[in-house]
Amino acid sequence: MIDIDDLEVESVAFELRYNNVYRLWDTSGTIWAEMASKHPELSVTNIQPNQQLFDTPKYQISLELGLFRVISRGSEAIDQVVTISSDIYAALDHNIRLTSFSRSGLRIMQSKTFESTSEAMTYCGSAQPVGNTSTKGLGTRVGFVSGNRYEGESSGLNATLKVEERNINLNVQWDAIPYFKPLKEKKIVVVTDTDYYTIGTIDRETLDVSTWIYQASKAIKRFWGVL
Numbered sequence: 001m002i003d004i005d006d007l008e009v010e011s012v013a014f015e016l017r018y019n020n021v022y023r024l025w026d027t028s029g030t031i032w033a034e035m036a037s038k039h040p041e042l043s044v045t046n047i048q049p050n051q052q053l054f055d056t057p058k059y060q061i062s063l064e065l066g067l068f069r070v071i072s073r074g075s076e077a078i079d080q081v082v083t084i085s086s087d088i089y090a091a092l093d094h095n096i097r098l099t100s101f102s103r104s105g106l107r108i109m110q111s112k113t114f115e116s117t118s119e120a121m122t123y124c125g126s127a128q129p130v131g132n133t134s135t136k137g138l139g140t141r142v143g144f145v146s147g148n149r150y151e152g153e154s155s156g157l158n159a160t161l162k163v164e165e166r167n168i169n170l171n172v173q174w175d176a177i178p179y180f181k182p183l184k185e186k187k188i189v190v191v192t193d194t195d196y197y198t199i200g201t202i203d204r205e206t207l208d209v210s211t212w213i214y215q216a217s218k219a220i221k222r223f224w225g226v227l
Contacts, residue, residue: 002124002161008112009077012078013071014213015067018101028063032091034094035061050065051063051064058073070088082209085210101201104197104216155196156199194224
C-alpha cells in the first residue's frame with residue numbers, strides 16, 4: 001500500500017473541456033483583463049488565435065477554443081488550482097455563456113526520493129523491475145511501471161506507479177562559472193501519476209468547479225489508500 005500523504009506534490013492540473021467557442025476570439029481581451037485585475041502577477045507566455053498562455057512562477061493558465069487548463073506545483077498546488085480555475089471559469093461565464101462540458105479532469109503527480117533503486121522498489125512492493133526504457137525529458141529512465149484504470153458510469157481513473165532515475169544536468173556558461181555552479185544530480189524517485197475524470201456530458205448547472213476539484217482530489221487519495 002502506498003501512503004499518498006508520504007509523497008510530495010509535484011504538480012496538479014485541472015482541465016475543463018467544452019465545445020469550441022469561437023467567441024473567444026472576440027472576448028479574450030476582456031477575459032484576461034478580468035483575470036489580471038484579480039491576479040496582477042500574471043504574465044503573457046504565448047498568444048495565438050487558438051490558444052493563450054499566461055503564467056507565474058507558481059501556476060500556468062492555458063485557454064483554448066475547446067478547453068481551459070490550470071497547472072500548479074508544490075504543496076499548495078491543489079488550493080492554487082481551485083482558486084485560479086474558479087476565477088478563469090467565472091471570467092469565461094461572464095463573457096461566454098457555456099451550457100455544458102464534455103470532460104472535467106484532475107491530474108495529480110506526487111513523488112518520493114530514495115537513496116537507491118532497491119529501496120524504491122521495496123517501497124513499491126515489487127521485487128523485480130517490469131521495464132527499463134528511456135524517455136525524453138531531464139534524462140529520465142523508468143525502471144518499474146504499474147498501471148490501473150477504472151471506469152464507471154459517470155467517472156474514471158487512470159493511475160500509474162513508477163520508479164524513475166532522474167538525471168539532471170544544468171550547464172553554466174563559462175563566464176558565469178565564478179558565480180554559478182553547474183548542476184549534475186541523479187535521483188531515484190517513486191512517482192504516482194493519477195488522472196480522475198468525468199464520463200459523459202456535464203450540465204452547467206451541476207458543475208461547481210471548486211467543489212469538483214476538491215472531491216476529485218479526495219477520490220484520488222481514497223484510491224491509493226485502498227490499493
